[in-house]
Amino acid sequence: MIDEAHVEAADKMSQVYVAVAAFENSVRQLVTDVMIDNFGEDWWETKVPTPVKNDAKQRLENEEKVRWHVKRGSDPLNYTMLGQLLSIILNNFDAFEPFLHDKDWAKSIFDTVEKSRNVIMHSGMLSERDMARIGSFIKDWNAQVAL
Incomplete structure (x- = not known):
């Protein structure tokens, strides 16, 4: 019932989705580990910018209204966007510097x-060039962070 060209395009992009989703979740894990190690268990309350906390809280509250659907999780970090993860990193860069070394480099990866x-x-569909770039950037990130 679905046009085969759409299925083929989605299948091709699914490979990139896997890489991007894994990257995003690995960043969440890095943020959690570094923040707990440096600031303790209450890091979310004490070290996350207020707008990020407010957005995450709003997304969580909106999801709680839809009881029939699975939730992203109980950790407020699961309710942050990719750019907000970068915001947490940049606002606490001293703690992340041993892993990332350079703010501008990290920002370019995230962007x-x-x-x-x-x-x-x-x-949408990425070009082969865009897919190769994402692969290279994620490989670079993994080599730099190397947890």
Whole structure:
């Protein structure tokens, strides 16, 4: 019932989705680990910018209204957007510097991944060049962070 060309395009982008989703979740894990190690268990309340906390709280509250659907999780970090993860990192960069070394480098990784993420999440198609770039950037990130 669905046009085969749409299925083929979605299948091709599914490979990129897997890489982007894994990247995003690995960043969440890095943020959690670094923040707990440096600031303790209450880091969310004490070290996250207020607008990020407010947005996450709003998303959580909106999801709680739809009881029939699975939730993202109980951790407020699951309710942050990719750019908000970067905001947490940059606002606490001293704690992340041993892993990331350079704010501008980290920002360039996030900016590029987010551009491609947005295309994929809205059913768009990346070019081969864009897919290769995402692969290279994620490989670079993993080599730099190396947890």
